[in-house]
Amino acid sequence: MLLQTSGRTNGLRALVKAEQERGPDFLRLANALSALYPKEIEKKRLLDAMLLACAELSRGHETLWRDDSSEA
Numbered sequence: 001m002l003l004q005t006s007g008r009t010n011g012l013r014a015l016v017k018a019e020q021e022r023g024p025d026f027l028r029l030a031n032a033l034s035a036l037y038p039k040e041i042e043k044k045r046l047l048d049a050m051l052l053a054c055a056e057l058s059r060g061h062e063t064l065w066r067d068d069s070s071e072a
Helices: 009-022 025-036 042-058
Strands: none
Touching: 009 025, 009 042, 025 042
16 A cells, blocks of 8 residues: 555556465455455555456556656
8 A cells, every 4th residue: 555655556566466476365365454444444445446456467457557657
């Protein structure tokens, strides 16, 4: 969530890819946390956005990851 809120999308993308390669535990934890947070909480919105992006990444689509040119 810190990477996402600070706009470090390349770092977030690398973290998610690495965790997906390691196994399903990262996504299980993210799903569990998302289920626990109330709808109006910002953390839930960030988690849900990351989970959606993970689903897109696993299908080979990177359309949800915007490029952040400030991360050079």
